[in-house]
Each structure stands twice: as C-alpha cells, then as structure tokens.
Amino acid sequence: MRATPFDGKFLGEEPYFKLEPTGMLVEFAAEHCGHGRYALDVGCGNGRNACVLASAGYVAVGVDISPTALRVARRIAPNALFVRSDVISLPFRDRIFAVAFCGTVLSCLDESGLARAIIELSRVTMPGGYFLLTDFSVDDPGASGPDASDASECSPFLKHYFEPTELQKILAGFSIERMWKVRKLDDTHGPTHTHVLVRLVARRNTGDRRQPNTAIA
Ligand SMILES: C[S@@+](CC[C@H](N)C(=O)[O-])C[C@H]1O[C@@H](n2cnc3c(N)ncnc32)[C@H](O)[C@@H]1O
Numbered sequence: 195m196r197a198t199p200f201d202g203k204f205l206g207e208e209p210y211f212k213l214e215p216t217g218m219l220v221e222f223a224a225e226h227c228g229h230g231r232y233a234l235d236v237g238c239g240n241g242r243n244a245c246v247l248a249s250a251g252y253v254a255v256g257v258d259i260s261p262t263a264l265r266v267a268r269r270i271a272p273n274a275l276f277v278r279s280d281v282i283s284l285p286f287r288d289r290i291f292a293v294a295f296c297g298t299v300l301s302c303l304d305e306s307g308l309a310r311a312i313i314e315l316s317r318v319t320m321p322g323g324y325f326l327l328t329d330f331s332v333d334d335p336g337a338s339g340p341d342a343s344d345a346s347e348c349s350p351f352l353k354h355y356f357e358p359t360e361l362q363k364i365l366a367g368f369s370i371e372r373m374w375k376v377r378k379l380d381d382t383h384g385p386t387h388t389h390v391l392v393r394l395v396a397r398r399n400t401g402d403r404r405q406p407n408t409a410i411a
Pocket residue numbers: 198200201211216236237238239240241242243257258259260263279280281282296297298299302303
C-alpha cells in the first residue's frame with residue numbers, strides 16, 4: 195500500500211495539522227448520539243475527529259493510508275480504533291456504519307480513485323446512515339495551481355477540487371440534506387492562507403435491497 199505526501203507532516207515540533215476537531219462534526223456529534231453504533235472517519239489523519247465520534251458514544255473507526263498518521267492518531271484518540279487502509283478498498287462489511295465522515299481526503303484522489311471511494315463509502319454506510327463531507331471547493335485558491343497567490347502548502351498534493359453540482363451527481367446513492375461552503379483563514383501551518391471548503395450532510399438511500407455481505411476482509 196502506498197503512503198501519501200502527507201506522511202511526514204504528522205510529526206515534528208510543529209505538526210502540520212491542528213488538533214482542534216472539525217466544527218461540522220462537533221455540531222453533528224452534539225445532536226446525534228452514537229449508542230454504540232459504528233462511525234467511520236476516513237483519512238482520519240491525527241485522529242482529532244475520530245476522538246469526537248468516540249466521545250459521542252460511537253464505536254469510532256479511523257482509517258488512513260499513512261502509518262505515521264495512525265501512530266499519532268492512536269495517541270490522540272485512545273478511545274477510537276484505527277485501521278490502515280486505502281479508502282478505495284475498505285476492509286469492512288456492507289452497511290455497517292451509521293456515520294461516515296470524510297475530512298479533506300477525497301481531494302487526494304484522482305478521478306478513478308474518487309469513483310471507487312464513493313462506491314466503497316456507499317457500500318459500508320447503512321441505509322439511512324449519515325455521510326458527512328468537508329473538502330476543498332473549486333473556489334479554493336489552490337484550485338488555480340500550487341503557485342497561485344494564497345494557495346496552501348498542501349495544494350501540490352491535491353488532485354481534485356469539488357463543486358456542488360458534481361457532488362450531487364456522484365453521491366447518487368445518498369440524499370443530500372444540506373450543502374454549504376465556508377471560507378476559512380488557516381494559520382495552523384506556513385504563511386496564513388485561505389481555504390474555501392464545500393461541506394455536506396447526506397443520508398444513505400434506503401432503497402437498496404441487496405443482502406449485506408457478511409465477510410470481513
Ligand atoms: C488533509 S489530511 C486530513 C486529515 C483529517 N481528515 C483531518 O481533517 O485532520 C488527508 C488525510 O487523508 C489521508 N489519505 C490520503 N489518501 C488516502 C487514501 N487513498 N486512503 C486513505 N487515506 C488517505 C492522508 O494520509 C491524510 O491523513
């Protein structure tokens with residue numbers, strides 16, 4: 195399994211990623227108790243968001259391709275479980291997760307990876323389960339190229355920027371309840387720069403009558 199360019203960015207005296215969790219997930223967790231159901235944080239990085247899901251009563255499972263990220267995450271979120279995996283091939287049963295959260299991970303994928311990731315996320319999310327996404331918008335300065343003024347340091351790693359109409363199309367197996375954009379100043383690494391993110395809350399459609407695949411890889 196390949197690592198990502200983010201690999202080296204989780205350690206050091208000034209780690210690249212902050213520990214404060216993502217606001218939309220904090221708000222979601224405050225309103226949706228886990229009651230022991232499974233929640234997935236894909237591309238979990240340092241575990242800041244898996245920690246929130248676990249504290250809300252979910253069995254939180256963080257997945258990342260980076261072994262370094264997972265080492266940090268196990269320390270930051272001892273209340274969550276962590277698995278090394280690529281989002282394009284998740285080692286979980288069909289329909290097991292009541293919540294699947296993707297925080298700026300799908301933007302790391304190329305077109306074919308993105309298509310495969312959506313298939314996997316659709317497969318593992320239970321009917322009626324929540325899908326939450328925050329990722330870079332086509333309005334993000336980095337979308338104009340890594341040398342654009344105000345592009346962040348991580349823009350050379352990103353392969354995709356999202357627009358709402360595209361998300362509506364690729365998330366055909368979900369009903370989008372809410373989609374919005376946020377503009378944020380990021381002063382957590384390098385020179386202060388701007389990000390524009392698209393965020394959404396969706397529910398997995400219930401019409402899928404296939405029997406769950408009970409094999410665990
Ligand atoms: C920008 S970071 C975001 C981390 C975390 N979601 C957060 O909000 O702090 C992107 C993360 O996605 C992970 N990643 C990139 N490609 C991945 C893939 N194909 N499968 C799983 N994780 C991946 C990276 O290792 C990194 O931890």
